[in-house]
Amino acid sequence: AQSVTQLDSQVPVFEEAPVELRCNYSSSVSVYLFWYVQYPNQGLQLLLKYLSGSTLVESINGFEAEFNKSQTSFHLRKPSVHISDTAEYFCAVSAIGAGSYQLTFGKGTKLSVIP
């Protein structure tokens, strides 16, 4: 079984400041890793994912995450946040292999960008 820990439930940050949202996972097998974003009163949208290859993955709106196998982490970073980044962010893990259908989600981190 897999598990995900998002270490911060709420992160306030000033506009144009950098931010890091932390995610650690536990799994006995290799995994895929995902970050989803949820804006108020909406469903979840994929922000970025790590499947294989380069451990640094980027999104189209300036977020990036780095897969660190030794530390079992997949932290999300952005060098300069905007008001529009205010949302809840979920880290998720999926085992690689037959029969591994589900995503296991963390409890979420609410990012509040302060003008």
Next chain:
Amino acid sequence: DAGITQSPRHKVTETGTPVTLRCHQTENHRYMYWYRQDPGHGLRLIHYSYGVKDTDKGEVSDGYSVSRSKTEDFLLTLESATSSQTSVYFCATGVRNRQDNEQFFGPGTRLTVL
């Protein structure tokens, strides 16, 4: 975006009544999922389907049943709703292959059980 719709989008019901939520997809994805989202718990899997008439339980399946008679539709039924089932319910679909397990989410259904 995967074409995923959920109905109804909002529902208020009373304890003890049956409730059915519908998820409809137009992407022909094989896998479909029902999650519930509660503050402080993130998303938790209720049931999932890996094909027509093929379903299995997730982490929080007690009190819920599902059916999938067509690829595009996945129904979630609360046989006798309880206040603890007040939640936001999300349907998701996915292709699930050896290279990826990305899931695509619907807009959600907010259910209130009085």
